[in-house]
Amino acid sequence: MSRSGSCLCGAVSYTLSETPEKCGVCHCSMCRKWTGGVFVAFMTAPGTVTLAGEENLNVFTSSEWAERASCSKCGSSMFYRVTAPGQEQGVYHMGLGTLDDASGITLGQEIFIDKKPDSYSFAGDTHKMTEAEVFAMFAPQD
Ligand SMILES: [Zn+2]
Ligand SMILES: [Zn+2]
Numbered sequence: 001m002s003r004s005g006s007c008l009c010g011a012v013s014y015t016l017s018e019t020p021e022k023c024g025v026c027h028c029s030m031c032r033k034w035t036g037g038v039f040v041a042f043m044t045a046p047g048t049v050t051l052a053g054e055e056n057l058n059v060f061t062s063s064e065w066a067e068r069a070s071c072s073k074c075g076s077s078m079f080y081r082v083t084a085p086g087q088e089q090g091v092y093h094m095g096l097g098t099l100d101d102a103s104g105i106t107l108g109q110e111i112f113i114d115k116k117p118d119s120y121s122f123a124g125d126t127h128k129m130t131e132a133e134v135f136a137m138f139a140p141q142d
Contacts (some may be wrong), residue, residue, distance in 0.1 A: 005100055007071035025107065027116040034077055
């Protein structure tokens with residue numbers, strides 16, 4: 001069963017060939033600045049996302065290894081995508097809020113948990129990782 005999503009104004013939309021089962025939260029300062037809140041996202045492999053209105057995306061290179069795309073008309077945060085070579089290259093971290101129907105998707109993990117503001121917490125038993133743990137996981141292996 002496929003699912004669809006879009007930005008607030010509809011200039012950018014997409015369809016997924018696979019329904020995501022889990023989503024994750026990133027509490028890092030970049031995600032907080034970019035979304036104006038907290039970035040809740042689900043991962044999808046490159047071949048499973050079909051974008052429409054791609055010409056309306058504003059793509060910002062936010063680090064040496066990733067880019068962030070938002071709608072150039074309404075400003076919705078659409079996705080984070082890894083650009084650095086490796087297993088993660090091209091994987092979309094789509095904003096959960098862009099899905100037309102986000103039902104049935106459970107929260108699996110929270111990363112940069114040590115950067116989470118005091119003002120909110122997510123309920124449930126999630127897999128939590130600190131900034132140091134995240135960087136250790138993605139560090140080049142000798
Ligand atoms: Zn838009
Ligand atoms: Zn982040």
